[in-house]
Amino acid sequence: MTKDLPPQQSTWRSQNEPGPSVSPPTFEESTGHLLIDFDQPDPPISTGDQEPPPDFTPYDAEFFVSSDGSIISHDPHLNEDGEALYRFLLSQANATPTYKLHCKGAHTENRTRLVNSTNSRGQSQTRTENYTETVTDFDFFINVNHDIPSRPTQWTLGDEEPAYRGRMIREAGIPVFTRKASRAEAKEAKVWRDEREAHGIPPWIAKASVQLLHPTIGMEMPLMRDVTKSSWTLRQWADDYCASPKYLKEFVYEKVLYGWNVGALTTAIHSAILSVHYTGNITVKFELSLNRVIVRPDTRLSRALSNRWLKFLLIITLIYPFIWLFKRFHSRGGGRWAIAGSAYALKKYTPLQDEEVDDSQLGRYGPRGKYVQTREGVQMLVGVREGEWFQRWEGTIRRAIAAKKVDRTPMEQPDDIPEYNTQVLDGYSS
Incomplete structure (x- = not known):
């Protein structure tokens, strides 16, 4: 299929319409x-x-x-x-x-219930009915x-x-x-x-x-x-x-x-x-x-x-x-x-000059460390690794x-982070 080259800039725009005052940037x-x-x-x-x-x-x-x-x-x-x-x-x-x-976790349960009905002669009847119900656990x-x-x-x-x-x-x-x-x-x-x-x-x-x-x-x-x-x-x-x-x-x-x-x-x-x-x-x-x-x-x-x-x-x-x-x-x-x-x-790795790496951190090389040595030089981790997040x-x-938690509002922080100030407690270590 052959396409015409697209126009580089619209030329019919009226003065009242928003737009650039000069030619558009590259x-x-x-x-x-x-x-x-x-x-x-x-x-x-x-x-x-x-x-x-x-x-x-x-x-x-x-x-x-x-x-x-x-x-x-x-x-x-x-x-x-x-x-x-x-x-x-x-x-x-x-x-x-x-x-x-x-x-999300759910399971099914087999339950029974009594159902009342009326027959063609107008008589009331009660029967047992089996049914399956899905129960949400979390x-x-x-x-x-x-x-x-x-x-x-x-x-x-x-x-x-x-x-x-x-x-x-x-x-x-x-x-x-x-x-x-x-x-x-x-x-x-x-x-x-x-x-x-x-x-x-x-x-x-x-x-x-x-x-x-x-x-x-x-x-x-x-x-x-x-x-x-x-x-x-x-x-x-x-x-x-x-x-x-x-x-x-x-x-x-x-x-x-x-x-x-x-x-x-x-x-x-x-x-x-x-x-x-x-x-x-x-x-x-x-x-x-x-x-x-x-x-x-x-x-x-x-x-x-x-x-x-x-x-x-x-x-x-x-x-x-x-x-x-x-x-x-x-x-x-x-x-x-x-x-x-x-x-x-x-998570990504960005180039870093060797002189910017502290000597005490040079041992933290490899896939699980903060720095890796490649043909392009030293690269530093930016972001959070999935293992750390987990x-x-x-x-x-x-x-x-x-706790069978059911909540549509997303959790923002782990629940083991204290909500109160523990730094003022002498001897408390997190």
């Missing part, structure tokens, strides 16, 4: 404050001798949070001006997604957001990775000439995506570039810095979306977390629950919400499809199948852009199960 100028510099953790990546981005009039786009935790906007300005859409996505990236651990949440220390990194998918690039099918190839991704390519990409998320690997890292034992330790710095894999910048993709005349198009910007081996951590929590001799059905999962930013046109039909009740009404009235066919097959029906996002590190919360999880 991608490197506008994202320099958000990209993580792995060589110099503080300050952020410099843009060299280039002038800073020009002043931009803030524009507050309207949006709402859907029932599934997605941030959805039908703001008309975001569908007409690529610069406004680009700035909106960057502003949304500053908000960290919500990350929670959900632990159901609680733990907030993990406190352990996300870093600012986000903007990333884009590579041209070779199957993704939605303006059509209703996954495509691969350079932006101007794309092709439909084969079923094998799509399946392989999904398997790697699931494996990558389970092991805490950044979304821009290719499969052949990592070892799954300790994937974020000693990873080559050029790989960690090469976060924009696409031939087009995020701004160009935003222009491409705004230039599309499709009625049911949508731009999806995804927020992801990386750094933790979530699969191993989930298994450890499951084992901790079993260790208190619980024999019911166990559910342990990390839930991510407010992690998708979706921009759709400002039309009645598009807004109706964003409302789950109206969409359900369209389904039961058999109208939605015709909408789906129009969206899927008509040339001006639907289109999806899902090729970019922001990544937040729960050790801090393990006792709280066990006690919550024993």
